[in-house]
Amino acid sequence: MIVKLHTDTPHQVFSYLYPLFSRPTWPCIWSCVWPRVSSASATLFRTSILGLLTLANTAQAQDIEPRPSVMGTLRDQRQLPVADADVFVRSSAGSSSVFAKTDQEGRYQVFDLPPGNVVVVARDPATQALAMAQTQLQRPEQQMRLDVQVARADxxxxxxxxxxxxxxxxxxxxxxxxxxxxxxxxxxxxxxxxxxxxxxxxxxxxxxxxxxxxxxxxxxxxxxxxxxxxxxxxxxxxxxxxxxxxxxxxxxxxxx
CATH class of the missing domain: 2.60.40.1120 (Carboxypeptidase-like, regulatory domain)
Incomplete structure (x- = not known):
């Protein structure tokens, strides 16, 4: 292949380079070079994935560590859940109450309570009626369920x-x-x-x-x-x- 420059002077450089970029040459480059590149990339990819999995497992292990908690459901006399109710939870070993609100299913949950006699007080937002229940939290990592039923204010x-x-x-x-x-x-x-x-x-x-x-x-x-x-x-x-x-x-x- 003869290429003419703007000076109209023939130049045969591309006649030597062309075979390298011609279609028959690519399979050789692919088979000779790519395995090394792909091998290095695969190693890097595997290392990255293993690192991410290790971090995820570590984070998951931290998340599932048991925390002392009290959870339960607030219901009325008809056994219907009471949503958006104020809930106050206190352990006899603590200095103040922990505040929570019930969700749409009447559920509440509080964490990090010290062991002791736990009292739960819930207030119905519609009638201001109060209900109370209590239990014993014996171990720092214990998880207790304590349901509360508020009296029907009628x-x-x-x-x-x-x-x-x-x-x-x-x-x-x-x-x-x-x-x-x-x-x-x-x-x-x-x-x-x-x-x-x-x-x-x-x-x-x-x-x-x-x-x-x-x-x-x-x-x-x-x-x-x-x-x-x-x-x-x-x-x-x-x-x-x-x-x-x-x-x-x-x-x-x-x-x-």
Whole structure:
């Protein structure tokens, strides 16, 4: 092959190079050179894969190391999961509660709790009803399951506040559970009286409750036992009285 440059001078360099790039030559280059290149690439590829697998296995081994945890499901009286509920978990060996929220299936999980008596308190977001359960976490790496069931808040409280035989308007009403739920405290609902001194609270959780009435510097209280699915009616005479806070007695968090 003769190639002419721009000076029209013949040049035969490409006549010598052409055979190297001609099609019959490539099989020789492929068979002679590629095995070495492919062998080196394969070795590098295998080394890279082995390294990645080693890192993955190490990370997986770290992820599956047992961690102390408490998990469970919050359900209502109909055994339906309660989603987006506040959950407070505390070990007797800890200094504070661990907070979590239930998912759409009512599930919660907390980690890294010290061994001890574990109390779980859950609050229904719809009714503010509280539920509590407890268990023993004995080993640092132990994983415990503790389901919680919240009482159906279908009780109703109605009443009238009077003073000197007359209805008290805008009296502040607090309905408190007489049971103390660990760090969360007491379940509480509030309302005020109308122009006739009447008040009502719906969707109240069943159980032992205490009514606190405050108006014009006067305080009164009355204990009631709320029954599920029923209406409790009261009449409270406002007077000079004081009330004491609930006192804890025992590890279960109940009041004295």
């Amino acid at each position: 009780a109703r409280l109605e009443g009238t506040i009077i003073h000197g035989g007359k209805p008290v308007v805008d009296a502040h009403i607090s309905l408190l559970s007489r049971q103390v739920f660990a760090d969360v405290g007491v379940a509480q609902r509030t309302t005020t009286t109308d122009a006739n001194g009447h008040f009502k609270l719906e969707r109240v959780m069943p159980g032992a409750m205490r009514i606190i009435v405050e108006a014009d510097g006067l305080v009164s209280q009355q204990d009631v036992d709320m029954q599920g699915g029923s209406t409790q009616q009261v009449q409270i005479a406002l007077g000079n009285s004081v009330y004491l806070p609930n006192v804890l007695s025992g590890e279960d968090g109940t009041s004295a």
